[in-house]
Amino acid sequence: MSSALPPRVRIVEVGPRDGLQNSPSRLTTDVKIAFVDALSEAGLTDVEVTSFVRPDRVPQLADASEVMGGITRNPGVRHWALVPNAKGLAGAIESGVTNVAVFTAATDGFNRANVNASVEESLARLKPVIRDAKDAGLRVRGYVSTVFGCPYDGEVEPVAGARVSRTLMDAGADEISLGDTIGVAAPGDVDAVLDAHESMGVSRDAIGLHLHDTRGTALANVYAGLQRGIAVFDSSAGGLGGCPFAPGATGNLATEDLVYFLGRLGIECDVSLAKVAEASGAVGAEIGRPLPSRARAAWEASTR
Amino acid sequence: MSSALPPRVRIVEVGPRDGLQNSPSRLTTDVKIAFVDALSEAGLTDVEVTSFVRPDRVPQLADASEVMGGITRNPGVRHWALVPNAKGLAGAIESGVTNVAVFTAATDGFNRANVNASVEESLARLKPVIRDAKDAGLRVRGYVSTVFGCPYDGEVEPVAGARVSRTLMDAGADEISLGDTIGVAAPGDVDAVLDAHESMGVSRDAIGLHLHDTRGTALANVYAGLQRGIAVFDSSAGGLGGCPFAPGATGNLATEDLVYFLGRLGIECDVSLAKVAEASGAVGAEIGRPLPSRARAAWEASTR
Numbered sequence: 001m002s003s004a005l006p007p008r009v010r011i012v013e014v015g016p017r018d019g020l021q022n023s024p025s026r027l028t029t030d031v032k033i034a035f036v037d038a039l040s041e042a043g044l045t046d047v048e049v050t051s052f053v054r055p056d057r058v059p060q061l062a063d064a065s066e067v068m069g070g071i072t073r074n075p076g077v078r079h080w081a082l083v084p085n086a087k088g089l090a091g092a093i094e095s096g097v098t099n100v101a102v103f104t105a106a107t108d109g110f111n112r113a114n115v116n117a118s119v120e121e122s123l124a125r126l127k128p129v130i131r132d133a134k135d136a137g138l139r140v141r142g143y144v145s146t147v148f149g150c151p152y153d154g155e156v157e158p159v160a161g162a163r164v165s166r167t168l169m170d171a172g173a174d175e176i177s178l179g180d181t182i183g184v185a186a187p188g189d190v191d192a193v194l195d196a197h198e199s200m201g202v203s204r205d206a207i208g209l210h211l212h213d214t215r216g217t218a219l220a221n222v223y224a225g226l227q228r229g230i231a232v233f234d235s236s237a238g239g240l241g242g243c244p245f246a247p248g249a250t251g252n253l254a255t256e257d258l259v260y261f262l263g264r265l266g267i268e269c270d271v272s273l274a275k276v277a278e279a280s281g282a283v284g285a286e287i288g289r290p291l292p293s294r295a296r297a298a299w300e301a302s303t304r
Numbered sequence: 305m306s307s308a309l310p311p312r313v314r315i316v317e318v319g320p321r322d323g324l325q326n327s328p329s330r331l332t333t334d335v336k337i338a339f340v341d342a343l344s345e346a347g348l349t350d351v352e353v354t355s356f357v358r359p360d361r362v363p364q365l366a367d368a369s370e371v372m373g374g375i376t377r378n379p380g381v382r383h384w385a386l387v388p389n390a391k392g393l394a395g396a397i398e399s400g401v402t403n404v405a406v407f408t409a410a411t412d413g414f415n416r417a418n419v420n421a422s423v424e425e426s427l428a429r430l431k432p433v434i435r436d437a438k439d440a441g442l443r444v445r446g447y448v449s450t451v452f453g454c455p456y457d458g459e460v461e462p463v464a465g466a467r468v469s470r471t472l473m474d475a476g477a478d479e480i481s482l483g484d485t486i487g488v489a490a491p492g493d494v495d496a497v498l499d500a501h502e503s504m505g506v507s508r509d510a511i512g513l514h515l516h517d518t519r520g521t522a523l524a525n526v527y528a529g530l531q532r533g534i535a536v537f538d539s540s541a542g543g544l545g546g547c548p549f550a551p552g553a554t555g556n557l558a559t560e561d562l563v564y565f566l567g568r569l570g571i572e573c574d575v576s577l578a579k580v581a582e583a584s585g586a587v588g589a590e591i592g593r594p595l596p597s598r599a600r601a602a603w604e605a606s607t608r
Contacts, residue, residue: 186568216561216598257520264490294520
């Protein structure tokens with residue numbers, strides 16, 4: 001009954017950006033740099049470091065340039081930065097960023113709340129940013145939020161996300177990350193969304209899944225994705241973060257849970273669960289809140 | 305790619321027994337009765353009420369007879385009681401129990417720690433209990449713990465659990481529940497264990513899965529089970545409990561998470577998530593500890 005699963009998965013670690021963006025605590029630049037470096041040393045090949053957004057909107061990430069300048073560059077690690085617009089892209093390039101992510105959503109409601117624009121308007125704004133990034137020789141990732149459900153618009157047709165992905169790919173994006181922003185998806189939704197992408201001609205190899213564990217379904221959705229040949233998954237060390245613009249949206253899939261799961265399935269990712277757990281533990285201690293990762297808690301119990 | 309999933313699932317709610325058995329708090333008999341009744345009213349067709357074990361071993365459940373005598377009987381609900389031996393069975397029958405569960409493990413290490421007997425010795429002790437229960441006209445469920453991994457013996461061969469299941473079925477058990485006692489399984493393990501049961505001629509229709517969410521993998525394993533046609537799953541309201549004999553074993557799959565997941569997959573179970581969440585919330589308030597269920601937390605956030 002089991003389909004052939006991909007032999008290897010690439011994890012995109014989003015904790016330093018997506019995780020800390022939500023944190024009520026302000027971490028020092030040194031703590032952030034140490035976090036990113038610890039994650040790189042844990043074996044993660046892709047680490048989203050920060051976001052070049054307006055400091056008045058996301059003060060937690062106001063030190064984006066300093067963090068980018070302070071981390072240890074490693075040829076085996078792609079360090080990513082989020083850029084909302086041309087100004088953010090310029091700041092990222094100035095800071096030596098070579099991998100940038102742009103973001104939009106599948107729904108107008110979420111986009112209006114988040115970037116004060118409809119989906120169409122947001123895509124129109126992003127196209128020149130993607131083109132400029134490609135012209136500058138950067139790798140570009142396109143995040144599509146609310147693909148599986150929207151806190152404002154409710155249920156979302158699978159084709160809505162696929163249309164946005166298609167547009168981003170046509171604009172030059174190298175890869176797409178499909179977000180279950182409010183953590184409502186089950187495997188049937190993953191199948192439907194991937195079907196829609198297939199119909200729109202978006203290559204499976206360009207697709208990553210960005211799942212939230214808000215209702216405990218994240219790894220089931222990872223499994224559904226694996227069964228469809230998806231081999232890129234986003235996760236956050238310790239399960240840090242969520243999305244500040246979505247009411248009640250908590251619970252990024254934890255990197256520790258994903259690493260455990262892949263290992264037990266015999267799928268390679270070359271990431272050390274213990275090292276990720278140590279890295280998230282150090283940041284969790286700074287934030288002063290328990291980390292939601294379940295595999296991390298089991299690991300911690302095993303070390304006592 | 306998606307296999308045909310069962311159109312309907314039966315949930316066996318184990319919170320009042322498996323959940324409370326571990327609680328450091330002693331709940332009053334009235335609170336327990338109200339919990340069981342609230343779960344029945346939530347639509348659960350199978351509720352494990354208590355255990356007729358030695359009160360000195362599990363003092364939390366010393367009021368088994370009083371609880372069984374106090375709950376509201378409902379022809380649509382099977383109320384279950386755990387019985388370890390002939391004495392427990394006699395107590396259960398005296399209290400009007402008509403559905404009993406016996407328990408053993410797939411591994412000697414766990415059985416020795418739990419019931420001071422090897423697997424073979426434990427099965428030899430259970431056979432007459434099952435026979436007597438069947439002679440008394442009861443329905444019998446056989447729990448097999450540590451099928452996917454053992455806190456004492458480590459990795460467990462899939463055939464080990466299948467042999468125990470085969471023996472319990474041959475002894476007269478009506479159904480089997482396969483436990484991932486320490487929450488280590490991933491879908492590949494579910495496939496392997498179900499393959500082994502198929503090889504041993506244990507009918508898929510007799511098998512339920514009792515999954516723990518210790519590492520966040522429970523719903524992924526439910527999905528793997530569904531893809532194999534398994535239509536019975538155990539869960540615990542709020543995610544209460546685990547196993548008192550397994551070090552570090554926490555995290556029963558939460559009923560709320562399972563109900564959400566099945567609903568989103570379009571699989572019927574006729575259980576109200578809100579009513580389960582209200583029931584677990586009332587007990588959680590008594591225990592004074594946060595409930596681990598993620599879907600419950602999302603539900604709670606949605607009600608604010």
